[in-house]
Amino acid sequence: MMQAGMDARSSWNRTTIADLERSLFTDGAGGFVVVDSGGEVVGCVGFGLDGIYTLILNKLAVLPEARGCGLGRQLVAAVEDEARQRGLRRVLLAVSQFNLEVVPFYTALGYAETDEPYVLAHPGSPPPVVMVKAVSEVPPASKPAEAGR
Template structure:
């Protein structure tokens, strides 16, 4: 881990702008990694109204609705993760991304730990996430943070093996 790796909650316009850029970099990464799923990725972006969520960032991803963290390496914003409330004591980890040049410095772990702590502080009992099957960097990290895989036949994309559904009991 690099001494210059830090994670902080997003609270400034500059941090919001950095996270918006990182979210689109995340989707560019997905398109590159999953060229066989371009239609699904685009459908997800549209169905989730990603553009609209990013335009309404504060009401979607900042307290009390959710939370967001930016990861910095040597003060450059190179990672992010979002906490989105699902209601009834549950939240979702959304769009964790660490830029390639920042990987291997513990930034992903710090982002995950910050998000889990925020979910607990909010009083959430369960934290969910979905990942795609070739997220070879992220899946072991999620498991090491305590997430467990589960079957969710009602999830977007179903359970065709390409979508990995995970949850973490926070109680």
């Protein structure tokens, strides 16, 4: 991912084939979206399920020469659409301490920083900035059944 301008200290550089296979091919675990131009992959994003309400967005990357055309926004929107289609309430992501310049990008898309832990944090990396966005309304809590009915 160095071609996509990722910092060498990023966890991207510790992502293994096994990590990607687990993300892509475990039933219900998640998936990957790619954008190609003329047969060349110019952008990608991964996603995975975290509990019953959350889809995690990860590994967003767009080649430097393809930036500024809205591809990153489209990839994020694809993950948000996936969350809605699954009936999930929110999308959560983590920004590496080595990639903090992208925080305003996510903020502009409606993501807000949270103190929640990031379950996929790499133990060899500094704690990431965790951000979250609601993508569907929380349904009203069901009323408990009344006794005797």
